[in-house]
Amino acid sequence: MQEPWHQDKWWVSEYNFAPAVREQQQLPEKIIVHDATLRDGEQTPGVVFRMEEKVAIARMLDELGVDRIEAGMPAVSAEDAEAIGEIARAGLKAKIMAFSRAMPADIDRAVACGVWGIILEVPTGYPKLKYQFNWTEDEIIAKSVTAINYAHDRGLYVTFFPFDTTRARMDFLKRLFAEVMRKATPDSIAVVDTTGTATPAAMGYLVREIKKMVSVPLEVHTHNDLGLGTATTLAAVEAGAEVVHGCINGLGERAGNTALEEVLLCLAALYGYRLKVDLSKLAAISMRVAEMAGQPLAGNKPVVGSLPFTREIGLGMEVLQKSPLAIFPFLPETVGKKMEIVMGKKTGKGSVRVKLEEMGRRATEEEIEAIVQRVKELGIAKKGILTQEEFEQVVNDVLGQGGF
Numbered sequence: 472m473q474e475p476w477h478q479d480k481w482w483v484s485e486y487n488f489a490p491a492v493r494e495q496q497q498l499p500e501k502i503i504v505h506d507a508t509l510r511d512g513e514q515t516p517g518v519v520f521r522m523e524e525k526v527a528i529a530r531m532l533d534e535l536g537v538d539r540i541e542a543g544m545p546a547v548s549a550e551d552a553e554a555i556g557e558i559a560r561a562g563l564k565a566k567i568m569a570f571s572r573a574m575p576a577d578i579d580r581a582v583a584c585g586v587w588g589i590i591l592e593v594p595t596g597y598p599k600l601k602y603q604f605n606w607t608e609d610e611i612i613a614k615s616v617t618a619i620n621y622a623h624d625r626g627l628y629v630t631f632f633p634f635d636t637t638r639a640r641m642d643f644l645k646r647l648f649a650e651v652m653r654k655a656t657p658d659s660i661a662v663v664d665t666t667g668t669a670t671p672a673a674m675g676y677l678v679r680e681i682k683k684m685v686s687v688p689l690e691v692h693t694h695n696d697l698g699l700g701t702a703t704t705l706a707a708v709e710a711g712a713e714v715v716h717g718c719i720n721g722l723g724e725r726a727g728n729t730a731l732e733e734v735l736l737c738l739a740a741l742y743g744y745r746l747k748v749d750l751s752k753l754a755a756i757s758m759r760v761a762e763m764a765g766q767p768l769a770g771n772k773p774v775v776g777s778l779p780f781t782r783e784i785g786l787g788m789e790v791l792q793k794s795p796l797a798i799f800p801f802l803p804e805t806v807g808k809k810m811e812i813v814m815g816k817k818t819g820k821g822s823v824r825v826k827l828e829e830m831g832r833r834a835t836e837e838e839i840e841a842i843v844q845r846v847k848e849l850g851i852a853k854k855g856i857l858t859q860e861e862f863e864q865v866v867n868d869v870l871g872q873g874g875f
């Protein structure tokens with residue numbers, strides 16, 4: 472069966488595609504994928520990617536098939552600027568961008584790196600303006616217009632990034648966008664949920680409102696402070712945002728940025744987008760980024776964690792072998808992972824049968840029951856799962872060494 476919700480690789484809720492659901496959405500025809508791991512991901516406290524690591528991650532992202540790579544902020548250090556330059560010269564298919572404040576010095580640094588475009592940031596959230604930046608709204612508008620024009624004059628693509636958009640006052644956003652569109656016209660504008668505090672409904676509303684104010688593509692950049700990063704990004708897409716930002720493994724300040732791997736899988740499986748990214752490369756890039764960042768993943772991290780395809784429960788083992796989509800929403804191979812059956816307190820006869828088959832061992836029903844009992848006892852005693860060696864020991868104790 473090949474329906475949008477039931478492909479070879481996944482079986483998701485068909486209600487995602489119900490006309491009553493779809494007709495409320497203004498999904499863009501095409502999505503552009505923007506990775507910010509090397510800039511916003513590296514803003515995770517303590518994370519430092521060395522130059523060669525940055526270049527290696529950029530190459531992996533390019534092989535994954537993202538459209539754009541935000542390679543860093545040249546002002547951070549000379550090494551950062553050098554790495555951005557290396558990435559810009561690496562002959563990648565992805566477009567390379569640098570992060571820049573609304574000031575000539577930062578834009579000049581980006582130009583010197585040879586990037587295709589910049590993410591040009593100004594603060595807009597009311598609490599930021601009130602407590603962090605001593606700038607009036609008029610000053611922000613003026614700095615934005617000047618900087619966009621300055622960057623355009625130097626041949627850069629400009630994504631205008633009015634950060635903390637979701638905490639900005641609507642009358643200020645209206646004035647900012649009107650002036651910026653009239654006097655500078657950036658190539659696109661990001662709607663930024665800096666503190667991860669918009670609900671999906673609020674994000675959808677904001678994107679629809681901003682679409683009425685501007686005539687350039689909208690981008691969405693969200694954070695995961697309340698666990699809503701992926702949801703708010705998708706809400707923005709449903710409201711018509713064309714460019715999605717994210718970081719591998721959801722790296723980023725505080726609770727992190729929106730996890731790119733989650734957004735990509737959702738766009739493909741839950742919305743039916745034919746992305747040019749190769750989803751099967753996600754597990755490998757996630758692992759390498761986790762290693763280089765020194766930030767191990769939580770086991771239950773969606774999509775790329777170790778647990779989504781690990782099964783301890785004995786029930787349904789035969790189904791799992793023959794029809795995994797009865798149990799999993801998508802096949803592990805979709806994202807380059809493998810299913811794993813582990814032994815512990817929740818083991819049943821089905822899982823022991825599967826494991827014995829893998830080991831080339833045969834057992835009677837009574838022997839299988841005895842193995843199950845021993846496995847459960849050991850799992851409870853050690854408060855965890857058995858290692859392969861421990862399981863083999865149980866099997867040998869019950870069946871005898873190496874025989875059938």
Ligand SMILES: CC(=O)SCCNC(=O)CCNC(=O)[C@H](O)C(C)(C)COP(=O)(O)OP(=O)(O)OC[C@H]1O[C@@H](n2cnc3c(N)ncnc32)[C@H](O)[C@@H]1OP(=O)(O)O
Nearest residue numbers: 514544546547548571572573574591592593594604614634
């Ligand atoms: C809100 C954000 O977090 S945006 C940036 C996020 N990324 C990072 O911060 C990356 C890591 N940061 C760093 O390495 C450093 O903090 C740097 C290089 C960015 C800045 O260095 P610092 O020593 O902290 O500040 P520095 O004094 O050099 O610059 C501050 C200036 O930037 C200006 N500035 C800050 N944001 C902006 C902006 N969006 N647009 C224009 N100017 C800005 C400030 O007004 C201040 O100007 P002033 O010197 O005229 O008062």
Ligand SMILES: CC(C)C(=O)C(=O)O
Nearest residue numbers: 511592634635663665
């Ligand atoms: C660091 C800031 C500018 C950011 O990336 C955000 O607001 O999400």
